[in-house]
Amino acid sequence: MGRYCVICGLERPNEAFSGRGHGIGICKKCDKMPKSARQRIMDEDFLAQALEQKNISEKNVAYFNEMRLRYPDSLGERAAVMAELGSVHPRKRKRYGFLYHNRRELFDRMVRLNMIDERMTPEMEDAEEELIMGKNMRQKERSEIMESRGDGHKEDISTL
Numbered sequence: 432m433g434r435y436c437v438i439c440g441l442e443r444p445n446e447a448f449s450g451r452g453h454g455i456g457i458c459k460k461c462d463k464m465p466k467s468a469r470q471r472i473m474d475e476d477f478l479a480q481a482l483e484q485k486n487i488s489e490k491n492v493a494y495f496n497e498m499r500l501r502y503p504d505s506l507g508e509r510a511a512v513m514a515e516l517g518s519v520h521p522r523k524r525k526r527y528g529f530l531y532h533n534r535r536e537l538f539d540r541m542v543r544l545n546m547i548d549e550r551m552t553p554e555m556e557d558a559e560e561e562l563i564m565g566k567n568m569r570q571k572e573r574s575e576i577m578e579s580r581g582d583g584h585k586e587d588i589s590t591l
């Protein structure tokens with residue numbers, strides 16, 4: 432059994448991590464990458480994750496504004512979109528319906544940058560949100576069952 436590298440996301444055996452990389456969960460191979468390449472992968476992950484977050488915070492917006500300047504390509508354009516989203520509609524709920532009706536230019540830009548499906552409609556958005564709510568509910572039920580069994584703390588919750 433190994434562990435997952437935070438950069439490449441692959442599960443690797445323990446011996447594939449060493450020294451400095453061990454503590455922060457970066458495998459030897461990724462540790463050899465130029466720092467800028469590693470940073471880019473982490474920034475891509477951060478952006479994808481922030482798009483799924485319930486809310487884009489002001490701190491997130493500040494970071495996306497830095498990213499926007501750091502990457503003179505599609506990643507920078509997507510970071511600019513995220514910064515704008517964080518100011519016009521930080522909450523994820525009903526975001527796309529709002530953009531479609533009130534900020535069509537931003538909506539279209541997100542479609543062009545493959546950040547959303549061009550067929551996204553308010554109905555699709557509602558369905559997606561219900562799906563996610565259902566999933567969260569099932570997870571909650573599951574963890575309640577686990578807790579009542581008394582083995583809810585078995586999972587390793589150590590952070591990176």
Ligand SMILES: [Zn+2]
Nearest residue numbers: 436439458461
């Ligand atoms: Zn790796």
